Amino acid sequence: MERYYGSYGGQFVAESLMNTLKELETAFEQAIQDKGFMEEYAYYLKEYVGRETPLYYAKRLSERFGTKIYLKREDLNHTGAHKINNVIGQLLLAKRMGKKKVIAETGAGQHGVATATGAALFQMDCTVYMGKEDVARQALNVFRMEMLGAKVVSVESGSNTLKDATNEAIRTWAKTAEDTFYVIGSAVGPHPYPRMVKEFQRIISKEARAQILEKEHRLPDVVIACVGGGSNAIGMFAEFLDDPSVELIGVEAAGLGIETGQHASAMALGKPGTLHGMKSYLLQDQDGNVQLAHSISAGLDYPGVGPEHAYLKDSGRASYVSATDKEAMDALKVLCETEGIIPAIESAHALAYAFKKARTMTQDQTMIVCLSGRGDKDVNTVADYFAGKGYMN
Numbered sequence: 001m002e003r004y005y006g007s008y009g010g011q012f013v014a015e016s017l018m019n020t021l022k023e024l025e026t027a028f029e030q031a032i033q034d035k036g037f038m039e040e041y042a043y044y045l046k047e048y049v050g051r052e053t054p055l056y057y058a059k060r061l062s063e064r065f066g067t068k069i070y071l072k073r074e075d076l077n078h079t080g081a082h083k084i085n086n087v088i089g090q091l092l093l094a095k096r097m098g099k100k101k102v103i104a105e106t107g108a109g110q111h112g113v114a115t116a117t118g119a120a121l122f123q124m125d126c127t128v129y130m131g132k133e134d135v136a137r138q139a140l141n142v143f144r145m146e147m148l149g150a151k152v153v154s155v156e157s158g159s160n161t162l163k164d165a166t167n168e169a170i171r172t173w174a175k176t177a178e179d180t181f182y183v184i185g186s187a188v189g190p191h192p193y194p195r196m197v198k199e200f201q202r203i204i205s206k207e208a209r210a211q212i213l214e215k216e217h218r219l220p221d222v223v224i225a226c227v228g229g230g231s232n233a234i235g236m237f238a239e240f241l242d243d244p245s246v247e248l249i250g251v252e253a254a255g256l257g258i259e260t261g262q263h264a265s266a267m268a269l270g271k272p273g274t275l276h277g278m279k280s281y282l283l284q285d286q287d288g289n290v291q292l293a294h295s296i297s298a299g300l301d302y303p304g305v306g307p308e309h310a311y312l313k314d315s316g317r318a319s320y321v322s323a324t325d326k327e328a329m330d331a332l333k334v335l336c337e338t339e340g341i342i343p344a345i346e347s348a349h350a351l352a353y354a355f356k357k358a359r360t361m362t363q364d365q366t367m368i369v370c371l372s373g374r375g376d377k378d379v380n381t382v383a384d385y386f387a388g389k390g391y392m393n
């Protein structure tokens with residue numbers, strides 16, 4: 001299997017992990033060819049996660065912005081976002097490989113909660129690594145993970161955030177890979193993770209493509225998703241990649257504005273480099289040190305992007321834009337008030353650009369926006385933001 005997307009991707013890890021990655025790659029490629037495995041995956045997506053999710057025609061939004069807007073409702077999944085699709089896939093693979101323990105790293109806590117959820121479902125021993133800063137500011141998610149039976153390890157090194165938690169998880173994995181599976185939560189990391197995460201998120205576009213063909217009898221003109229590491233976006237793009245008439249757009253977080261330097265747009269100003277086992281676009285300073293990303297949305301606050309997105313950008317198949325904190329928060333309000341849906345702040349970035357794009361389209365064109373998650377987790381941040389209190393990411 002190809003380990004690179006153009007010049008991006010690869011396996012930039014310690015020699016001691018190479019065999020582990022090889023074993024994982026072989027197990028994964030066999031599993032997705034195995035009808036029994038894929039049926040079990042489909043069973044849990046339907047019966048446990050609650051798929052398929054609706055492709056909802058947002059009538060009032062469409063009237064307001066002048067083109068037909070459909071929302072792919074990943075917010076309606078169990079645990080409130082798309083992340084569970086991937087976690088179920090990876091945990092079933094772990095089971096198949098005979099691994100009884102799982103580890104994960106988490107920043108905002110969303111991937112940690114999804115992993116703890118799946119580990120409870122499959123009765124696996126689960127440890128989640130989290131930077132000390134994040135443990136403090138995401139106390140509710142730490143409590144959720146503990147309720148679900150996971151152990152949360154507070155990592156004290158470097159900036160005490162996701163970057164450091166990830167390094168700690170990789171170090172632990174190198175020592176314990178014999179009986180331990182490392183669950184990565186976005187389309188990042190060394191091969192085969194970006195490919196695995198894409199395959200386990202492909203269900204989003206598989207459903208959406210069939211749903212739009214049924215409703216509109218033709219393909220959408222535009223497909224839009226927000227990009228943190230890029231898992232909901234690659235899942236939303238996957239089944240449209242070979243349809244050149246479908247314009248694919250990823251929306252990164254512009255934080256306080258790209259020009260302020262306080263943002264998370266790896267592809268707007270980032271340069272290729274290596275982080276967390278992969279080569280991709282990263283936010284770096286002049287000396288090549290990875291910079292901290294900045295966004296009101298904790299889920300988009302990652303200094304890199306998955307390698308396939310780097311490739312899709314360079315090849316021109318997809319384009320990448322960004323939305324600021326303010327644009328996202330305004331779009332969040334619009335969705336609440338016009339459709340009665342409170343989106344995650346991450347998803348609101350996709351909406352912010354979607355509304356701009358819609359104004360350039362005609363009334364009979366169609367757009368699908370991936371509503372990656374629901375906003376229940378964000379109400380405190382929203383309240384503080386609109387009260388002018390700022391935020392702590």
Ligand SMILES: *Cc1c(COP(=O)(O)O)cnc(C)c1O
Nearest residue numbers: 186228229230231232299346373
């Ligand atoms: C984690 C998260 C994201 C960002 O992750 P991707 O891997 O880029 O999809 C987006 N939306 C929600 C709701 C999330 O929880």
